[in-house]
Amino acid sequence: MSQVLSVNGLTFRHSSKKRWLKKPEVFSLGPIDMQVIKGETIAIIGQNRSGKSLLAKMLAGAVEPDEGQIQLQEERYWSVKHRVARKKADITGIRMIFQHNSESINPGIPVGQILDEPLRLNSTLSESERKTLIGDTLVKVGLLREHIYFYRHMLSDGQQQRVSLAKAILPNPKVLIADEPFAALDPTIRSQTVNLILKLQKEMGLAFIFISHNLGIVRHIADRVIVMDKGQIIESGKTETIFRWPQHEMTKKLVLSYQSLIPQQTLRDPE
Numbered sequence: 001m002s003q004v005l006s007v008n009g010l011t012f013r014h015s016s017k018k019r020w021l022k023k024p025e026v027f028s029l030g031p032i033d034m035q036v037i038k039g040e041t042i043a044i045i046g047q048n049r050s051g052k053s054l055l056a057k058m059l060a061g062a063v064e065p066d067e068g069q070i071q072l073q074e075e076r077y078w079s080v081k082h083r084v085a086r087k088k089a090d091i092t093g094i095r096m097i098f099q100h101n102s103e104s105i106n107p108g109i110p111v112g113q114i115l116d117e118p119l120r121l122n123s124t125l126s127e128s129e130r131k132t133l134i135g136d137t138l139v140k141v142g143l144l145r146e147h148i149y150f151y152r153h154m155l156s157d158g159q160q161q162r163v164s165l166a167k168a169i170l171p172n173p174k175v176l177i178a179d180e181p182f183a184a185l186d187p188t189i190r191s192q193t194v195n196l197i198l199k200l201q202k203e204m205g206l207a208f209i210f211i212s213h214n215l216g217i218v219r220h221i222a223d224r225v226i227v228m229d230k231g232q233i234i235e236s237g238k239t240e241t242i243f244r245w246p247q248h249e250m251t252k253k254l255v256l257s258y259q260s261l262i263p264q265q266t267l268r269d270p271e
């Protein structure tokens, strides 16, 4: 099994300077160690403000850690010691999608242009190659080539989610990170999106790391679960092991509150 991502000693120390308009508060995260294998799905769970989003942002390169190292395959993607300038290939290797996906789609620009911009900046492809790639990617996420002419207001929530996904997978990343990707979607679109991501993972060998409060989805699609509390990973393991034999008190609490939402009949059913 090939490892795509390796994280060692990743640490973030809160400094009020970093968020000068927000209320000062003390928060530090890590040190975090984690390994990700090609094609696997990892869920990050935990209570509010446990540091899940911050970890995701550091992995995606949106927030700079204070210490540690992130290695994407053999390439050092980020390291404090070496302050390596991230190469284009590295930046496109890990991509992130957000919960409020419509905000990531500029309302004044047609879909084709939105998708072309990062390609234009990060690749050496010609205009016609980019157009073909964008069309193919739209089809891959279940949209039409003609959607390049559409503006945000002409798209449904589900279609907007697909555009965000298309944007994320265009540079053919190794790892896709998503912060609550299913939370804002209604149940039908949610299950379509889940299936779409599973399909893309199979086709592209994409590793998928997602944050979710929806433990039903977590149990359904994650191979492994990472549990966070107060900026630390307090427990991690195979999904079924975590759900059946949670060790840490916080994990027990999360699993119990999830089980209380499942109809009792389902719980008592023999396997």
Ligand SMILES: Nc1ncnc2c1ncn2[C@@H]1O[C@H](COP(=O)(O)OP(=O)(O)OP(=O)(O)O)[C@@H](O)[C@H]1O
Residues within 6 Å of the ligand: 014, 015, 018, 019, 025, 026, 027, 046, 047, 048, 049, 050, 051, 052, 053, 054, 055, 063
């Ligand atoms: N860019 C940042 N700079 C400094 N501090 C941050 C940054 N992003 C988040 N934090 C701090 O990290 C802490 C954890 O927040 P985070 O959003 O990671 O939690 P979370 O586990 O994702 O919570 P939720 O489930 O509510 O989304 C908070 O105290 C927040 O203020």
